[in-house]
Amino acid sequence: MNTSSLISYIKNTLYPNDLSIPLHRPVFEGREKEYLADCIDSNFVSSVGQKVIDFENQIREYTGAKFAAAVVNGTAALHAALIISGVTPDTEVITQPLSFAATCNAIAYCGAKPVFIDVNASTLGLSAEKLEKFLKNKTQYKNGKTVNRKTRREITACVPMHTFGHPCEIEDIARLCREYNISLVEDAAESLGSIYKEKHTGTFGNIGIISFNGNKILTTGGGGMILTNDSAAAERAKFLTTTGKRPHPYEFFHPEVAFNYRMPNLNAALGCAQMEQLPAFVEKKRALAEKYKAFCAEQKIHFIHEPAGSKSNYWLNAILLSGREERDQFLKETNSQGVMTRPVWDLMNTLPAFSDCQVENISTAENMADRLVNLPSSVPTES
Ligand SMILES: Cc1ncc(COP(=O)(O)O)c(C=O)c1O
Numbered sequence: 001m002n003t004s005s006l007i008s009y010i011k012n013t014l015y016p017n018d019l020s021i022p023l024h025r026p027v028f029e030g031r032e033k034e035y036l037a038d039c040i041d042s043n044f045v046s047s048v049g050q051k052v053i054d055f056e057n058q059i060r061e062y063t064g065a066k067f068a069a070a071v072v073n074g075t076a077a078l079h080a081a082l083i084i085s086g087v088t089p090d091t092e093v094i095t096q097p098l099s100f101a102a103t104c105n106a107i108a109y110c111g112a113k114p115v116f117i118d119v120n121a122s123t124l125g126l127s128a129e130k131l132e133k134f135l136k137n138k139t140q141y142k143n144g145k146t147v148n149r150k151t152r153r154e155i156t157a158c159v160p161m162h163t164f165g166h167p168c169e170i171e172d173i174a175r176l177c178r179e180y181n182i183s184l185v186e187d188a189a190e191s192l193g194s195i196y197k198e199k200h201t202g203t204f205g206n207i208g209i210i211s212f213n214g215n216k217i218l219t220t221g222g223g224g225m226i227l228t229n230d231s232a233a234a235e236r237a238k239f240l241t242t243t244g245k246r247p248h249p250y251e252f253f254h255p256e257v258a259f260n261y262r263m264p265n266l267n268a269a270l271g272c273a274q275m276e277q278l279p280a281f282v283e284k285k286r287a288l289a290e291k292y293k294a295f296c297a298e299q300k301i302h303f304i305h306e307p308a309g310s311k312s313n314y315w316l317n318a319i320l321l322s323g324r325e326e327r328d329q330f331l332k333e334t335n336s337q338g339v340m341t342r343p344v345w346d347l348m349n350t351l352p353a354f355s356d357c358q359v360e361n362i363s364t365a366e367n368m369a370d371r372l373v374n375l376p377s378s379v380p381t382e383s
Contacts, residue, residue: 001301001321003333009295010339010376014288020338021376024316026219028270029381030277035269042265047242049265051272056225058275063192063200065208065227067234070263070271071241074189074211077224078106080261081207082157084236085183087112091156092148092358094134094182096126097347098365099161102211103187104348112156115148116349118362123307124318124372125168126160127364128176134360135180146180150358157183162191162201164374165217165315166306170196170204177205185209188227192217193282193313202227207237212267217281217315218274220267282313284379289314292375304372316374318344324370331373344372 015021039045056068071077087093089111095103097116104114117134120127139146139155146155158177160168170186177184184205188194191201192210202208207230212223226237244258263271289305289312296303302320306312321327327343334341347369349359 001326001330002299003330005299006295006301007334007337007339011337014291015376015378015380017381021340022378023340023342023374023376024215025378026214027277027281027379027381028273030273032270032273035273036266039265039269044265046264046266047260047262049268051265051268052263055220055263055268055271055275058272059210059225059227062275062278063203063227065200065203066229067227067231067237069226069234069237069241070268071224071226071261072263073222074209074213074224075102075106076241076259076261077209077211077226078102078159078185078187078189079109080237080240080259081185081209081226082106082110082112082159083240084233085157085185085206087156087183091154092151094126094131094155094158095348096161096365097349097359097362098124098163098344098368099187099348100189100345101348101351102189103159103161104351104354107159108353113153114348114354114357115155116354116357116359116362116365118360119163119365119368120169121364121368123166123168124163124304124368125166125170126158126173128169128172130360131158131173131176135176138360139180141180144181146182148358155180155182157185159185159187161187161189162194164304164318165191165194165313166304167191167194167196167201167310167312168307170201174204183207189213189224190216190315191313193278194315195311197309203229206230207233212271212274217285217313218271218278220263220271220274223263223267223271281379285314285377286312288377288380289317292317315377317377318372318374320368320371321373322371327371327373340376342374344369344374
């Protein structure tokens, strides 16, 4: 492939004002400073405050989830979501090997083990077909529980991930989870603004989570959100992430061990201002993806586009190269010329912490891991 023409296109057409081009930078062109000042003036800069409530309401409205609980980051959101979904020590959680480490770390925090099922080549998310095959052939359903025939451990949850913002086959996965009585925890960390068949990602299962890390489409500095339509799960999410304190005007009684995972009001203030710009962020990122798509079609480069039936936020644009050799050469050339690109994450089953976990046939993920690279994907700024 002609790497230098892609580099020129990125430098001269997509980001003409940037000397060095990052993978994803935040944009603060709204009322961020004003809302931060409101927060400081109110003295409520920490774990309670009106901005947290406002931000949760904005996210509820935008995603259509009935309840939303703001937390300190996406990993904490996943950890709490898994506990609420019944993931206990020595149980197993089905997930995809192609993900960021946080997905599996949260499973490990619960004392549970991931079981790795392959991804679908067009969504880059968990394959519904491979999941079904695994559940049919390798598990036993008895007394409302799904047990892994090989390990004899109960499978308590399934965590698919919407890779780079592209919705996975979430409807089919949700159906399978219902059939096998497995909790569905949707890792929508990367997919705020992405829709699958008219419904926002993160709202298909018992619980979904979003990340607002600095590299995401919307940032609160650091932050996360738990989404659910279930009032009991929502209540439990608030309880577990706010130190498990029994609500009382002045007494401090904590009936069980819980977490201080609250999002500070200062971070939520950023979130409120960012939410006002989110529809524009999504549209600008989709327009950027269209440009990449047209350029790649012309140059015969395999561009990863949104799967059928979905509307992606195109958090990170990606292309598929022919193999490791071409990928490594591409990474070297682009990064040395000030255009930041990166390979996809090392597969989770190859990390020391998860190398003893069960791995089904993951040939698609392995193939993708050698060939995928991400391209600069920031919302282009006006100046
Ligand atoms: C797929 C995935 N899951 C979980 C997380 C964790 O989110 P955070 O960094 O906010 O803890 C991230 C991103 O950072 C992610 O990309």
